[in-house]
Amino acid sequence: MTSRFYVETLGCPKNEVDSEKLVGTLLAQGLSATDDESEADVVVVNTCTFIEEARKESIDTILALSERRKKGARLVVTGCMAERYGDELRANLPEADQIAGFGVAIETGVAASATAVTLGKKPGIAVTAQPVPSFDLLNLPRPASRTPWAYVKIAEGCDRNCGFCAIPSFRGPQRSRDVTSILREVDELQAKEIVLVAQDLASYGKDRPDELGAGSIVDLVRQVSAKVPRTRLLYLYPSDLSDELIDAILASGVPYFDLSLQHVSKPHLRRMRRWGDGERFLKRIADIRTREADAAFRSNFIVGYPGETEDDHDQLLSFVREASLDWCGFFEYSPEEGTYALNLPDQVPAGLMHERIAELRELQDAITASKRDELIDASVEVLVDEPGVGRSHREAPQIDGIIRVPTSLAVGSFATVRIADAQGPDLVAEGTDANEGSAQGANHAG
Numbered sequence: 001m002t003s004r005f006y007v008e009t010l011g012c013p014k015n016e017v018d019s020e021k022l023v024g025t026l027l028a029q030g031l032s033a034t035d036d037e038s039e040a041d042v043v044v045v046n047t048c049t050f051i052e053e054a055r056k057e058s059i060d061t062i063l064a065l066s067e068r069r070k071k072g073a074r075l076v077v078t079g080c081m082a083e084r085y086g087d088e089l090r091a092n093l094p095e096a097d098q099i100a101g102f103g104v105a106i107e108t109g110v111a112a113s114a115t116a117v118t119l120g121k122k123p124g125i126a127v128t129a130q131p132v133p134s135f136d137l138l139n140l141p142r143p144a145s146r147t148p149w150a151y152v153k154i155a156e157g158c159d160r161n162c163g164f165c166a167i168p169s170f171r172g173p174q175r176s177r178d179v180t181s182i183l184r185e186v187d188e189l190q191a192k193e194i195v196l197v198a199q200d201l202a203s204y205g206k207d208r209p210d211e212l213g214a215g216s217i218v219d220l221v222r223q224v225s226a227k228v229p230r231t232r233l234l235y236l237y238p239s240d241l242s243d244e245l246i247d248a249i250l251a252s253g254v255p256y257f258d259l260s261l262q263h264v265s266k267p268h269l270r271r272m273r274r275w276g277d278g279e280r281f282l283k284r285i286a287d288i289r290t291r292e293a294d295a296a297f298r299s300n301f302i303v304g305y306p307g308e309t310e311d312d313h314d315q316l317l318s319f320v321r322e323a324s325l326d327w328c329g330f331f332e333y334s335p336e337e338g339t340y341a342l343n344l345p346d347q348v349p350a351g352l353m354h355e356r357i358a359e360l361r362e363l364q365d366a367i368t369a370s371k372r373d374e375l376i377d378a379s380v381e382v383l384v385d386e387p388g389v390g391r392s393h394r395e396a397p398q399i400d401g402i403i404r405v406p407t408s409l410a411v412g413s414f415a416t417v418r419i420a421d422a423q424g425p426d427l428v429a430e431g432t433d434a435n436e437g438s439a440q441g442a443n444h445a446g
């Protein structure tokens, strides 16, 4: 019988792409996938270290899967946490059979050509997979998407140096993929909506000045948009949002702007080693709304970064009120090893951080709810993701709210529906039964 594997993915969309490529590799090695971890011969956990909470979730998941795996199944821990804390995990997690950082092949314990497959960590097990350099993971083939939408990672790593962020220290500098390999992947996925992701999307191509160069994202968006009805972009650093890029996004079928702002107070942004200020951001948002009144916006903010004063916080509150964005994520600052901010003075006490974040979330929840209410009676085009669940351009998959639609609408089809009701972040289309559709939850980390 073929050996089976189970992959659990934590963290961001970029991790999901890595997991899919891992799945492609394991399938190519002759293993088959299972959705039931208790039946798998190899259980892989693709971890996240974004903040303390993410690390805790990763450890809890590893321990829970270790309990649920069948006797003799291998447990492999990979992803950001394995890369960053490999030695600590090896020393403290005897449950894991392998801690595989980036570029390390998953040891399935399965001999590809052997008919008698040996599993478990007994001596003498054949390990067939060759080491896969982390960057090569980007260019590995993927199976066709199981959903009508799919993430496509266009670059790995980041060349910026934001004070709070450890990503460049373990993901490395930016490496942009070839346009041809990205377009091939878009074709292979056979999805209706392609969601382009990278650590710093708008910087795509800057690391390859001769072949690609700064601003290459514009042409890439145009080329992807020519292949699929919807192209969505996640994580745009605000300084690179050029007029050309805005035009390309407006023509992509998804006038959705995910601006990675992080804060709005100018002195505080400089402490964060980031560009911009609230006034510039508001102006850019107003420009876009003038060009496309229906444009939707999302942003993320870090609350309680060292040195954040009452005045900085008040500026952020005013901005959130004035900008009236569709979606905002607020994250508490978490000190990360290897970052500039780790030893900065004026750390904000936890209690104050909780208060500030609660105030911001309450304000934004009311804004989001009122923007959703404004859509009642409007006609919107949805892509049906699963029975009873659709999304318009305003909702990014797995991140924002959803639109509950009649289950009679075929998965993968586009339909124009009239909005009959709003329920918090979610909308309900006319003709939908009270029990149809399933909430997928809004505002998860991004």
Ligand code: SF4
Pocket: 158, 159, 160, 161, 162, 165, 166, 167, 168, 199, 200, 237
């Ligand atoms: S926050 Fe984003 S842009 Fe800044 S260093 Fe981290 S990955 Fe790069």
